Amino acid sequence: MKDFAYVSAPDVATAVRAITEPGAKFLGGGTNLVDLMRQNVERPDTVVDITRLPLDRVEELPDGRIRIGAMMRNSALAAHRLIRTRYPMLAQALLAGASGQLRNMATVGGNVLQRTRCPYFVDLAARCNKREPGSGCDAIGGFNRNAAIFGASESCVATHPSDMCVALAALDATIELESVRGVRRLPLVGFHALPGDAPQHETAIAADELITAIELPDLPVAARSRYRKVRDRASYAFALVSVAAALEVRDGVVTEARLALGGVASRPWRAHAAERALMGAPATEESFRRAADAELAGAVAQSQNAFKIELARRAVTATLRQLHLPGGAA
Structure with missing residues (x-):
């Protein structure tokens, strides 16, 4: 070091x-x-x-929004009453990440900015455009079982590792940033960059900015939400595919839907095509599959991860089914 x-x-x-x-x-x-x-x-x-900064509170704002300080520990946020009751997908996503010991240390702001776990990124003997721009990407043609199926490029196929951010994307969270130049707010959707030809630029944060808070909108549909993580083992493993979903059904018809995927791109992947397919559709298994198909029509597999496309299709369908019929089979 x-x-x-x-x-x-x-x-x-x-x-x-x-x-x-x-x-x-x-x-x-x-x-x-x-x-x-x-x-x-x-x-x-x-x-x-920055561990001494007074940024470790959850506040309910007058308009119903929830403000989460960036130094809030992941375990504390997952246990908070407002998060468990109003945004259960977020509590579930936090508890699905890492181990209890790490959740006790990890912060909300750090979770947003965590870097990829691609094995070539941390191997200094390997080529990695994210670590050393212009060197190449050994994951392309190499071990790419965990690589992206959305938004990848010829420069990088790495995925973003966060569980929490997948839920935040589905919830339309906003990030508050502060620097000597002042305060600005950005939507979390789009905060993380697709690799293009410059994968070293991972987020929209400037080098002199600090994440001070995350804000969640007052979103009634989020009270009926779920996070589902598919991984190689039951704990301490990053997602092959994950799904954050919220669903509202009236008279058998979907009236509101929120959906985001993890483990599939260099950023949390907001599933806009699936959401559009769900809106106004009957809340049936067929509609849920059709929505998943609409999103996955744009997926592109690497040499070793074509299974992720079918895995994502099944995970989306199963998550929506459980939301609509909580007592039904997963």
Whole structure:
């Protein structure tokens, strides 16, 4: 690990000033950054410790929105009454991630910014355009079982690892960012970039910005929601495919639907085509399959992950079925 300077920020103003120094990185829970520093993938000159910042609360705003401080620990957020009752898909997604010990350390802001777990990204002997732009991508033609089926390019086929962000995408969450230039807000959908020919640019955050909060809209349909994660083992594994879904049905017809997929792209994948197919359709198994097919029509497999397309189709259908018939088979 490279030597680095250390700054402990007592407040947001100090933190955003410190991050303007070249080579500075924020340290929250450290569950991603510290690992990458040990592997020499991340080599910051200065680590700005933000664990003392007063950004660890969940607040209900007057208009019904929920504001989540960026330093909120994942385990605490998953257990919060407002999240469990109003946004169950988010609580379930948080509990599906990593292990209990890591959830106790990991922060909401850090979860949004975590980097891919593609094995070539952390292998300094491998070619990776995300780590070293212009070097190539060994995942293409290599081990790509976990690679993207949406939005990949000739430069990168990596996926975003977050469970939480899949739920946030389905919920139309907003990210609050602060720098010495002021505060701005961005929708989470679109915050993470597709690789194109510059996969090293992963998000819309500027180098001098700090995530200070996540805001959730007042969304009644979210009270009837679910997160489903399909993975190789029951715990401590990243998603092959995941589904965050919310569904409202009246008189047997879908009147509102929210759907996002994980493990399938370099960003949480909002399933707009599936949502459009669901709206006004009968709440039947056939309609659910048709919606999944509408979304997956644009999927493109790599050499080893064609199974993900069928897996995603079945996961979407099963999740929607369970939402409509909670006592039905998964």
